Amino acid sequence: MARLPQYVRALRALDERGVTTVSSEELALAAHVGSATLRKDLSCLGSFGTRGVGYGVAPLLVVVEREIGPGRCWNVAIVGIGSLGHALANHGGFAGASTRVVALFDADPAVVGFTVAGLVVRDAADLEAGVAELDVRIGVLAVPGGPAQGLCDRLVAAGVTSLLSFVPDDLAVPDHVGLRSVDLSSELAILAYREGRRAADDGATGTGGGDVSAAAGPDRSLVGIS
Amino acid sequence: MARLPQYVRALRALDERGVTTVSSEELALAAHVGSATLRKDLSCLGSFGTRGVGYGVAPLLVVVEREIGPGRCWNVAIVGIGSLGHALANHGGFAGASTRVVALFDADPAVVGFTVAGLVVRDAADLEAGVAELDVRIGVLAVPGGPAQGLCDRLVAAGVTSLLSFVPDDLAVPDHVGLRSVDLSSELAILAYREGRRAADDGATGTGGGDVSAAAGPDRSLVGIS
């Protein structure tokens, strides 16, 4: 299940606040899911809380973290050190407990050799060698459009088995490779679409600013649930 | 439906290649969905292809684009011009047909006043004024953690009704505000999780590199389906 990171975040927050036990209601509220869903997930995970009391925060955190990242820390390479690649390399969250950015690649000689986020940007020509040498299993594609498919193929051929793509175009990968695609323009397009729908549904209210006519239900949506 | 941008992309690609008609099979293949799903979506949209022939690319493109963005172009403001905000401002896809970046804000005096992607970075103190003045309806939050909730509240109070957040923490918004959250670290965590699962499922194959044992089914997943 892809809700586990959500649970980990909520549990960490509770742990830092000194909370030792939580009921499924509270944790579900913090993780923005139904309490029944949460209990089902946790039971499916084999974990056990105490009836009449709740879940112990620390033990549950250990269990969920063990499930989410089984001890192993995966090496990540970022390909394409443009402004987006820069941002990703500097992004704190990318240095999580179960992933570690170990290599940066770019094809532009003007970028190769510079140090970004403590790593020297390597030439994209050395991609295969670097991936094999560092045992990189996860590749992040932050290249714009054109050469993306070629770089994707080279990463896969070099042994990468999971890809996180920020490329607007579609990428073709073998079945055994996990591909996750974040299309920033689509994200915005979807928001614009909803904005348009809302304007249409509101009818002739014009350019109402403080309109609080809900009727849209819970609109929260966390991207990345597969 | 959130698949419409996908369809638009596929249709644009076909249109540029000079294709005038497509069958649902071809278009579904290009958009990575089932042909039945595609037909259902299009029929639900009220549009009509020609039986025995297929869909006309140009008319269908017009219909879908009209549906996705009803003529209106929404103004977008990016808050937080760090490396990620920089990347987003320069990102070509953000200047789509239905959205346009019209303002950049940052609280850091070292950034305010500089020109990024053709726009002068404004002081976050002027956020309310800028949003109201430019009729901004969509806000992009690219600030790291801390002040995110406060800025979020100020954006909402100023009239923003859709938010795209890159903040790792959870944001609370009123019900009538559409929130879409892209958590980059969660994306990577999910990939790492699958990588771990795969390693566990493979059993004792060790550090097999060229392992092509699929059995995972279609692993393609496009983020952003709500």
Add this chain to the structure above:
DNA sequence: TCGAGTTCGTGCATCCGTTCACAAGCCCTA
């Protein structure tokens, strides 16, 4: 020790989205 209150774990109904399968309809050919 015993009962009341609380909370986990889980079977069941419900709902959404997708897929299957087929009738309706259009083009092309004879």
Add this chain to the structure above:
DNA sequence: TAGGGCTTGTGAACGGATGCACGAACTCGA
């Protein structure tokens, strides 16, 4: 003009996920 071959549009079935409701188990207080 009539028939065959495709393709759309749609009703029905399937699968997965979500939410509800209830039994089981634990704690607390008398």
